[in-house]
Amino acid sequence: MPATIVETSTVPFEKVAIDPVTLDIIENALRNARVEMDATLVRTAMSPGIREQGDSFPLIADRHGRMVVGQFGSFIGGFLDGYGGTVEDGDMFFLSDPYSVEGAISHSNDWLVLLPVYKAGRLIAWTAMFGHQSDIGGKVAGSMPINAHSIFEEGVRIPPVKIWRKGEYNEDLITLVMHQTRKPDWCRADLNALIASCRVAARRVLELSERFGDELYVAATEELLARNHRAMKTLIASSIGTEPVSFEDFICDDGMGFGPYRIRCTMHREGDRVILDFAGTDPQSDASINFYLNENMFKMFFGIYMIMVFDPAILFNDGFYDLIEVRIPEGSLLKPKFPAALSGRTHALGRIFDILGGLLGQRTPEFLNAAGFSSSPHLFYSGVDRTGQWFQLFQIGFGGIPGRPMGDGPDGHSLWPGFTNVPNEFLERYFPLRIERYETVPDSGGAGLHRGGNGIHMTYRFLEPGIVAIHDDRWFVPPWGVNGGAPGARARKILERADGSEAIVGNKLEDLAVEAGDQLHFITWGGGGWGDPLLRDPALVEKEVGEGLVTAAGARAYGVVVGDAAATEALRAEIRAARPATAALFDRGPEIETLRANCLAETGLPAPRQPVWRPERAAA
């Protein structure tokens, strides 16, 4: 039941010719408008997740809802297909329920605002933006309970509704929604910010169509999409083979003791079209690690990876979508059935990018990156302080960026676009916390000619009793290395009590009670290494030992004995003699069963058990 678009003018858009210069001018102007959306949002939002970390995604789409500028691809198609009402001039839409929009947004924390842009009675564009809300109610602070069994435990679900109906604001709706969250002040500010951003972009679109004429503007958006289609068609033909290529990777566990979960994708080309098939992916989880993957969103991920890996000069939009077909089994981890819980989808979302990298680089190892887009580590800390004030923190951490064809992976940096860390002085000023340590973990980046980036070791000292939750992955299945590079180190979390006792705690964990004075060591994974570590310049390895990024013991993985060139020479010869003549393309570390057997000894945590599915799910 698709949406009904109401236009008071029935005059069709004329096909007009457009010269390449005007086209580039319009594209440029739309890109500027998108930058302006980000700037507006960051400057007015209040939750640290958006204002400090940039967890938000803008887009400007053509009149059919196809993204012309943006980054995650259009979520408008999914909305139009699932919305039963009308779209009219003066309307603005608001939604958060993934099941209402075919997963176009993937958990209820992401609030999406959609603004249809009308001119002279005709729909000429859409502007839209979503941002992650720090709390939308539900069973836990932060609204992302890893142990949820259904989406009803994950806070307020907003189906597509109109905040503005033909120019009239629906105050009651917003009052109702804000009543559901623990942080109405943040949510209100963030929603205002999303709205302001969409309005800014709409104003720019109207100015452009004023300047160039409505017909020309619409023709330009068509041509921009077509231009991208042509470029991607060429790129696909030259880079993707007709022989199927498969790649699989794992989510370590579901936070309920089961894991790992397999995600598998097979790619091949038929004529101009690429088929991406997720057959072989495990069935959905009973916990919240499911990731409702929208097919169009995955097309965009694929397109962007193609572009970044093979030809970064191309600008991306939705124009190439019909060149790609995505098949995702119903009832799988990537297409769970309602009302499966979805809030913990970040691990699978991150893993999708590692899988894309592995798929695309297999036939062209010189373009292959190692693994490290592994998760988006979350920390939640909430409680009531000594003055009776409620406090609540949701923070996103980072790990190591993988080794790349162009060089080392940066240490402790973000793989997510636009994200930044929260200044520790900000945390200490506004939350009952002291950050005792904020550094990277030596040797955690996989050894390689290009070293994987180190993970981060951040130590939180809690100054008030409270409740902590942790969401992280890559603690069980290591991030793989490539072309001879070694896997990165795995994540771990250690609670050091005020009395001096220490305990390893889980990487997916709810409701951990902490006392004032307790310290949490939040340690993330390192990126995989790229290329043969024995080819790395020993002087560089020794320099990094001096920098504390690699230890003297860790240098041996590069065949380097610090301060002794002859011993280095000998050690390298010894390692070379003992290893196979050619390195495997991927180094995943030990097999899953070996990892399981050694899990307790190596990680301090019991091994996850193989998930068991009810028969109707097992066949996905």
Added chain:
Amino acid sequence: MAYRLGVDVGGTFTDLLLLDSAGGRFWRHKTPSTPADSATGILTGVAAICDQAGIEPSAIGTLLHGTTVATNAVLEGKGARVGLIVTRGYRQVMQIARSFVPGGLAGWIVWPKPVPMAALQDTVEVDGRIDGQGAEVAALDEASVRAALELLKARGVEAITVSLTNAYLNGDHEARIGALAAEIMPGTPVSLSHVVLPEMQEYERTLTTVANAAVRPVVGRYVRSLRAKLRDTGMQGRIALLRSDGGLMSSEKAEEHPVSLLMSGPAGGVAGALWVGRNAGLKNILTLDVGGTSTDVALIENLEPRRTRTTEVGHLSVRASSLDVKTVGAGGGSIATVPELTGALRVGPQSAGAVPGPAAYGKGGVLPTVTDANVVLGYLPENLLGGAFRLDRAAATAAVQTIADALGIDLMAAARGIIDIVNENMFGALRMISVQQGYDPRDFALMGFGGAGPLHVNAVARLMGSWPAVSPVSPGVLCALGDATTRMRTEAARSFARLARDTSEADLLGALETMAAATVAELVAEGVPEDEVTSLFEIDVRYEGQAFEVPMTITPDVLRADGIAGLLARFDEEHRRLFTFNMASPHEIVNLRAVALGRTLDLPAAPLEPGDGSPAAAKLRNHELWMDGRMQPAAIYDRAKLRAGDVIPGPAIVVEMDSTTLIESGHAGTVDAVGNILIRPEAH
């Protein structure tokens, strides 16, 4: 001693402008820059311009100087080797930075991570801790400090930076380390973060302090060498440097706080635009400073340029007040390309630079640039005035033809396409500082300067709706003019971080007045008479919970009269203008700054002899150029022969020593009383 000399050192040329502040006369001179030691080029220029004016260097009362020495030290990584002392657990603060990777999704695949300004081997930790409210949690362990300093000494660092966690609230530990450093490493300059930048955010504060320490020796050497050389010529006057925020500071102060010089170069142009604006009766101005590789734009409202709290240099964002200058990679040397897969026309950000330069320069460049397109279209006549420099039209044509072929369009359409795209890029930058900040560009004039600004100013003004488009007198040396005509400025800043409702007016005023007293004393110490100093307060306000604050400028008198309530009302108004809404959340007063300013020089421009309205006497020859899709007859004029009141109908080209002004068809340029050309659409 009535002479003021403005000196602007650019990448290619050093511009000088000598002002006789009594008579209002001025002389200008251009001499090649000497990158190895800019002072050499300056001295050559000083000798030449004094000759021209018939004075001795000793007659120069003040030398005012915009310099990119600090900027280049940062961009080229040629700063001093800095040892950094941090709180235990924070050794990698510069390595991790803000964890930000530019370039969007998958941008990490192609991002080259910059090397931190303070090497990790030269970064050491000490024990001792201040908490988030400024209280001492653990005393400073002096043994660890001594060990750290001995280590840095042994490693041979050239400067010390101390940046401890929460030092913006309590600088005691840093001060103690500073004292120990003076004892253990006497003679090594020490920068303390709570002195350089007493503001929250450990990475930004550390980076700013490190940047300051790194450029200090470089700037110090340069300033001392320049001073010595000038003294040798008999010049005994004051030497002042232009700060990033458009004010002047003494060269001695600049040696201590060089991080305030990072935008010194572009600030000169904005200061020059202010002087031109005052003389031309224009109060609201957008500036368009077009160079060879990039264009700088800024906004001036009511003769006050907009400032920001961050200075962007290369990939670094340093916390230091600066004019809000946006830079876009679009200039005369920007290269046009047509990527094979998309078939789109792109211009810049790659630039042919000075070497090999545009094809038209005949120095070996073959790639099509904006300058080549200007030559092909006839906007840049082959034989520039003076005849020293002849453009190679055939080479420009061959280069632009490659674009025409790739796009399947004719030569002229391709050339105009290149110009349209580069103008659009400039337009984009101008929008960021105007429309995006809530300003309507139709309320502003657009002033084009730098080598190529006056070539593009008419077309960009058409896109913006900003009239008149201004080609100022001597656009090629406007930066030097700005250096010569701006005023002294200094400021002090500190964090405040209190809710407005919990703040008494007495507390706020008390804090500000303490800071004001210090800044006034500083200017007086630099020789500004006390009765010429004016004070301003800047108060950063936001809604509690927001990350960005809005700086509110207010005079002490207004703050006393209207109180905090008046300040908040003005903030609400500004927030609505910027972001279209207000909030019910409480207001937070985040940072305080006190600014002390010297007197504005009242230097009128020399009046130009009135003419009869016709530019005929200045006409050099007839010409032909491509505009509006066809070849059109046009005329070329000599700017030196234009008279006040002359009206030049477009299309026309006005040439002078170092710049060319293009007046488009359908527009006319009027020469004002002091020689600026004000271009407007003919219908106006």
